[in-house]
Amino acid sequence: xxxxxxxxxxxxxxxxxxxxxxxxxxxxxxxxxxxxxxxxxxxxxxxx
Amino acid sequence: xxxxxxxxxxxxxxxxxxxxxxxxxxxxxxxxxxxxxxxxxxxxxxxxxxxxxxxxxxxxxxxxxxxxxxxxxxxxxxxxxxxxxxxxxxxxxxxxxxxxxxxxxxxxxxxxxxxxxxxxxxxxxxxxxxxxxxxxxxxxxxxxxxxxxxxxxxxxxxxxxxxxxxxxxxxxxxxxxxxxxxxxxxxxxxxxxxxxxxxxxxxxxxxxxxxxxxxxxxxxxxxxxxxxxxxxxxxxxxxxxxxxxxxxxxxxxxxxxxxxxxxxxxxxxxxxxxxxxxxxxxxxxxxxxxxxxxxxxxxxxxxxxxxxxxxxxxxxxxxxxxxxxxxxxxxxxxxxxxxxxxxxxxxxxxxxxxxxxxxxxxxxxxxxxxxxxxxxxxxxxxxxxxxxxxxxxxxxxxxxxxxxxxxxxxxxxxxxxxxxxxxxxxxxxxxxxxxxxxxxxxxxxxxxxxxxxxxxxxxxxxxxxxxxxxxxxxxxxxxxxxxxxxxxxxxxxxxxxxxxxxxxxxxxxxxxxxxxxxxxxxxxxxxxxxxxxxxxxxxxxxxxxxxxxxxxxxxxxxxxxxxxxxxxxxxxxxxxxxxxxxxxxxxxxxxxxxxxxxxxxxxxxxxxxxxxxxxxxxxxxxxxxxxxxxxxxxxxxxxxxxxxxxxxxxxxxxxxxxxxxxxxxxxxxxxxxxxxxxxxxxxxxxxxxxxxxxxxxxxxxxxxxxxxxxxxxxxxxxxxxxxxxxxxxxxxxxxxxxxxxx
Numbered sequence: 001x002x003x004x005x006x007x008x009x010x011x012x013x014x015x016x017x018x019x020x021x022x023x024x025x026x027x028x029x030x031x032x033x034x035x036x037x038x039x040x041x042x043x044x045x046x047x048x
Numbered sequence: 049x050x051x052x053x054x055x056x057x058x059x060x061x062x063x064x065x066x067x068x069x070x071x072x073x074x075x076x077x078x079x080x081x082x083x084x085x086x087x088x089x090x091x092x093x094x095x096x097x098x099x100x101x102x103x104x105x106x107x108x109x110x111x112x113x114x115x116x117x118x119x120x121x122x123x124x125x126x127x128x129x130x131x132x133x134x135x136x137x138x139x140x141x142x143x144x145x146x147x148x149x150x151x152x153x154x155x156x157x158x159x160x161x162x163x164x165x166x167x168x169x170x171x172x173x174x175x176x177x178x179x180x181x182x183x184x185x186x187x188x189x190x191x192x193x194x195x196x197x198x199x200x201x202x203x204x205x206x207x208x209x210x211x212x213x214x215x216x217x218x219x220x221x222x223x224x225x226x227x228x229x230x231x232x233x234x235x236x237x238x239x240x241x242x243x244x245x246x247x248x249x250x251x252x253x254x255x256x257x258x259x260x261x262x263x264x265x266x267x268x269x270x271x272x273x274x275x276x277x278x279x280x281x282x283x284x285x286x287x288x289x290x291x292x293x294x295x296x297x298x299x300x301x302x303x304x305x306x307x308x309x310x311x312x313x314x315x316x317x318x319x320x321x322x323x324x325x326x327x328x329x330x331x332x333x334x335x336x337x338x339x340x341x342x343x344x345x346x347x348x349x350x351x352x353x354x355x356x357x358x359x360x361x362x363x364x365x366x367x368x369x370x371x372x373x374x375x376x377x378x379x380x381x382x383x384x385x386x387x388x389x390x391x392x393x394x395x396x397x398x399x400x401x402x403x404x405x406x407x408x409x410x411x412x413x414x415x416x417x418x419x420x421x422x423x424x425x426x427x428x429x430x431x432x433x434x435x436x437x438x439x440x441x442x443x444x445x446x447x448x449x450x451x452x453x454x455x456x457x458x459x460x461x462x463x464x465x466x467x468x469x470x471x472x473x474x475x476x477x478x479x480x481x482x483x484x485x486x487x488x489x490x491x492x493x494x495x496x497x498x499x500x501x502x503x504x505x506x507x508x509x510x511x512x513x514x515x516x517x518x519x520x521x522x523x524x525x526x527x528x529x530x531x532x533x534x535x536x537x538x539x540x541x542x543x544x545x546x547x548x549x550x551x552x553x554x555x556x557x558x559x560x561x562x563x564x565x566x567x568x569x570x571x572x573x574x575x576x577x578x579x580x581x582x583x584x585x586x587x588x589x590x591x592x593x594x595x596x597x598x599x600x601x602x603x604x605x606x607x608x609x610x611x612x613x614x615x616x617x618x619x620x621x622x623x624x625x626x627x628x629x630x631x632x633x634x635x636x637x638x639x640x641x642x643x644x645x646x647x648x649x650x651x652x653x654x655x656x657x658x659x660x661x662x663x664x665x666x667x668x669x670x671x672x673x674x675x676x677x678x679x680x681x682x683x684x685x686x687x688x689x690x691x692x693x694x695x696x697x698x699x700x701x702x703x704x705x706x707x708x709x710x711x712x713x714x715x716x717x718x719x720x721x722x723x724x725x726x727x728x729x730x731x732x733x734x735x736x737x738x739x740x741x742x743x744x745x746x747x748x749x750x751x752x753x754x755x756x757x758x759x760x761x762x763x764x765x766x767x768x769x770x771x772x773x774x775x776x777x778x779x780x781x782x783x784x785x786x787x788x789x790x
Contacts, residue, residue: 015159039078
């Protein structure tokens with residue numbers, strides 16, 4: 001069971017990372033325009 | 049135009065950069081995003097443009113020294129997208145803030161539930177393999193470490209609402225939820241400290257997660273409808289002509305930017321953009337949106353005119369006022385306050401269920417504890433069993449049962465062109481058994497029409513309509529809409545207050561009041577509500593009756609409403625002579641005319657005393673108190689602002705059918721809500737005996753909770769059924785918010 005010594009902190013760290021990633025993406029406005037994001041990917045401005 | 053449009057009320061500034069939000073019309077595809085953003089960024093001076101496709105709003109930023117706000121608007125117009133300056137309403141901002149907070153709580157609860165479940169599954173598998181007691185305790189402590197802060201944060205929406213309810217000495221669904229979650233956590237903590245086998249940290253946090261899903265979806269739906277209502281308001285916003293206080297120059301400003309004390313000029317044919325007192329000028333105005341009265345009223349200096357009236361004859365100068373003492377508006381506001389206070393006593397279905405449910409559940413738990421104690425179990429075991437009853441009955445399904453249906457029903461209504469203002473509106477709409485209609489603007493189309501157009505010779509009508517193009521008189525503008533071309537005749541002379549004349553095909557044509565065209569002023573006895581214009585050409589004279597007409601499907605809708613068991617009543621502020629023919633066409637026997645706002649309320653109160661639930665459909669300023677007083681209410685989107693804010697639902701378009709559809713859908717949704725409550729009760733009937741017997745394990749609690757939640761959510765989805773596909777996208781709503789169907 002010694003394996004728990006590093007597996008448990010790793011699991012918790014991964015969970016916390018995911019939570020902070022989500023909160024960050026929310027704060028940076030990535031959920032404000034869900035329909036727009038789906039369409040913007042289709043436009044090829046960067047190719048021109 | 050010589051007058052400049054003053055947009056300063058909508059522009060926010062920070063360090064040389066100006067910022068403005070616009071509601072954009074006609075955005076429908078990916079190409080639009082590129083065209084608008086790319087097109088604007090090519091304009092020198094504009095530093096940023098970002099279109100939000102979800103709510104059709106554009107944020108623009110520019111350098112103040114380079115260009116001004118008006119130029120941004122013109123640039124957009126050149127690109128081909130008319131835009132309207134936009135300032136989000138307080139209510140919408142609050143809604144957005146609250147939805148964000150709920151999403152944060154949801155995220156915390158979700159990630160916490162996942163991690164605790166990871167530990168719980170290990171414990172459950174450990175029970176049948178070789179997990180030692182130390183390891184199990186360690187996992188329980190870890191779970192507690194995650195669950196306690198997560199529940200403290202993510203449970204706030206429930207705890208706050210429960211506290212509010214208790215302070216008001218009431219019970220709502222959040223009270224048993226909060227009690228259940230807190231007891232589950234406390235018991236688990238005690239059990240963990242005692243090295244016990246079972247802990248319920250996972251159940252408590254998962255419960256919060258499920259409930260937050262329901263809450264968030266409900267908020268998201270409401271936010272969407274608010275955003276649409278906001279856009280529609282911006283699209284309809286009117287431009288006012290303000291006389292500058294110092295220079296006396298005329299400046300065009302959005303009506304929303306007018307302040308009390310401003311002087312404004314209202315030309316003939318324009319809508320009055322704000323309430324005010326006439327300072328100079330004399331005219332006739334049409335107050336049908338205010339009082340329902342269709343006959344024009346003469347105004348002179350010193351009289352009050354109300355926002356939404358149409359100025360018929362001459363230019364008026366007004367001083368903008370707030371609601372003054374003794375004015376109609378003041379009286380309406382007093383009635384409104386009373387009506388709103390009376391209505392807040394309505395108890396929502398969910399809260400009614402909670403009032404029954406909470407005492408029952410808490411009593412069952414208490415009895416379970418006492419029963420086990422009496423049967424000889426230890427105090428500790430009795431307590432644990434009692435708390436297990438509370439956890440298993442924690443109204444997860446019950447609390448999801450109603451919001452889930454509300455979300456589905458509101459979404460379906462939204463697609464058929466009905467915007468819901470309040471969450472519990474569906475229940476109240478479903479309970480309606482009497483439909484009260486206002487006449488002007490509700491049963492009738494708000495715009496005037498040429499009533500006898502079909503009886504006239506097409507050539508003559510076309511000629512009259514083309515002649516009407518050259519006149520600014522509102523009645524002539526109605527006639528001008530009948531014209532097939534938009535080319536005016538040459539050499540038209542307007543004689544103010546009488547009519548217009550021109551030489552057409554070698555002989556003089558006249559259009560105006562009957563006397564001007566050489567016929568006696570005949571008031572058509574059969575149609576007293578109509579305004580009469582005459583047109584003469586080459587010796588022949590025709591009379592044109594112009595009046596408001598019924599909505600095209602009013603007759604069928606009223607008939608269908610009656611067929612599904614509603615009584616239909618008309619209450620109008622207009623004269624009896626104008627209401628009678630409408631009532632006759634619709635075969636409505638119960639009607640009253642010439643009513644003041646207070647009279648409408650009196651009649652509604654009488655209906656309520658007779659035990660009827662009234663759905664009020666109205667649009668005028670005078671209807672606002674009645675809309676607030678009625679059990680449920682709806683307004684067409686053309687309604688006055690005050691009526692719109694009071695109505696439970698707004699419907700778009702020229703058709704009256706949305707009223708019928710809303711009632712039908714609300715009844716179906718209501719049925720689903722009751723089914724869901726029944727499902728939740730059945731779940732409890734199965735689960736509670738197991739809990740009372742003391743056989744509940746954390747694994748069983750978790751499975752039962754998710755199972756019942758999924759069941760009620762699936763049942764809620766049935767509220768949309770075929771209804772949605774049959775009536776899809778007949779309304780112009782998708783221009784405002786919905787993407788084009790692919």
